[in-house]
Amino acid sequence: MTQPVTTQPVYAGRVIDLGLETHNLPNGHQSTFEIIRHPGGAAVLPILPDGRLLLISQFRPAIGQMIYEIPAGRLEPGESSRTCVARELVEETGYFAAEFTPLGSLWSAVGFCDERVNLFVATGLVETESAPEIDEVIELAPVTLERALQLVEQDQILDSKTQIALLRYARQCENP
């Protein structure tokens, strides 16, 4: 992995940092790019004991509406992806999970951002108590896998990490 030659910091925030980064390109040229640096995240597809998937409907200011997603969160400093999703699953849904199985990984927006999200499937779910943060508005939306795939096909699930988790999980179920 190459590093920027120089970085002109623009903004250091709570969630993201923005910088103007000058990079040496493999073609010998040098160019400057607007780059968002993000600590990375983790997201989890929770499977309820009855086989349904525990999606959530969450208000997203960037989109200005409630949208379907899987539970997810940003990595705290030094936190593993597994610890992160275990924490977020309880906070956002009120469910504890006995087991987390890796379901791959993704870069969300490589054109301008380094955010990587590690995906998991959670099983062995037991209800406890949810504790969403004050700026999180979340409703539970359990659906069958078949229905979830319909929602993807009909562009009613647009969130990228959620589409990837559902589609990769569906392939595993169909090709065990």
Next chain:
Amino acid sequence: MTQPVTTQPVYAGRVIDLGLETHNLPNGHQSTFEIIRHPGGAAVLPILPDGRLLLISQFRPAIGQMIYEIPAGRLEPGESSRTCVARELVEETGYFAAEFTPLGSLWSAVGFCDERVNLFVATGLVETESAPEIDEVIELAPVTLERALQLVEQDQILDSKTQIALLRYARQCENP
């Protein structure tokens, strides 16, 4: 779609704008978020006459390496997604396509960004001449669908729009 109550602009760039946006939440609270505004983009899965998929390997400064992707670009002001992918396909691969079929849509990073990417499948490919921009380093990487899905499973294709395009296209091929 709700709008921010107020926006404190932080940065207006070539690709992205960053603002501190205060939003009224559905739970009655008001909160401020770091939000990236992006004009949106379009991406295309090109199918070669021999059935292989025309992936590209592209250097991405944010990730610091060459990565597998499908051709994609940012919408110019007033440009349709279809015009955008037709332009980007020629620029990045040197192939003209006779037909573009919608393959759904995605939000890349809803936690902090409004970027939406519309996906297409391109068929009827004819070779012409590529014209990548000076800051684009791109190699063609034609692969079979089977091989592309292996690369997804092995986390060698991590780009979100590329994973979604491949997985949605595979479902269409498997359930015609």
